[in-house]
Amino acid sequence: MHASNSSSEEEKFQVRKLQISDKNKGFIELLRQLTVCDSVSDKDFEDRFRELSALGDDHIISVIEDESSGKIIATGSIFIEKKFLRNCGKVGHIEDVVVDSNTRGLKLGKKIIAFLTEHAHLMGCYKVILDCSLENKAFYEKCGFKQKEIQMVKYFI
Numbered sequence: 001m002h003a004s005n006s007s008s009e010e011e012k013f014q015v016r017k018l019q020i021s022d023k024n025k026g027f028i029e030l031l032r033q034l035t036v037c038d039s040v041s042d043k044d045f046e047d048r049f050r051e052l053s054a055l056g057d058d059h060i061i062s063v064i065e066d067e068s069s070g071k072i073i074a075t076g077s078i079f080i081e082k083k084f085l086r087n088c089g090k091v092g093h094i095e096d097v098v099v100d101s102n103t104r105g106l107k108l109g110k111k112i113i114a115f116l117t118e119h120a121h122l123m124g125c126y127k128v129i130l131d132c133s134l135e136n137k138a139f140y141e142k143c144g145f146k147q148k149e150i151q152m153v154k155y156f157i
Helices: 005-012 020-025 027-031 042-053 108-122 134-142
Strands: 015-017 059-066 071-082 090-099 127-130
Touching (some): 015 108, 020 027, 020 042, 020 059, 020 071, 027 071, 027 090, 071 108, 090 108, 108 127, 108 134
Parallel strands (some): 090 127
Antiparallel strands (some): 059 071, 071 090
């Protein structure tokens, strides 16, 4: 019995946690497709990786690697906020979701969001939230999110 293209595509692109070796697989270059991301030295990457790894399941960065090219082609992160509200509840914050421009349309973003959302659920979060541009609103609605209120920001740089 032969697998269809769609199921083989699903098997080909698996979501996993960031590994320290992913810096050399285009991880930083991928982040540059999202926003400003200066060059990161190997030492700075390793230091930040270890810092985030020490947080365990409270902060994870997920990636999808294209096994045929060895490149990271999608990523997203989540951190878990512990609150006093809602019986000392938890909220998952999704950040830094980006899919390589050459692989958009393969539903990799949906895979990343599903992975992060499931992580929040398994961690006992009562909700998961994210900020996005108006251009990406429809995508996140397809992932089960809905618009609520507005975002505010104050930059220090």
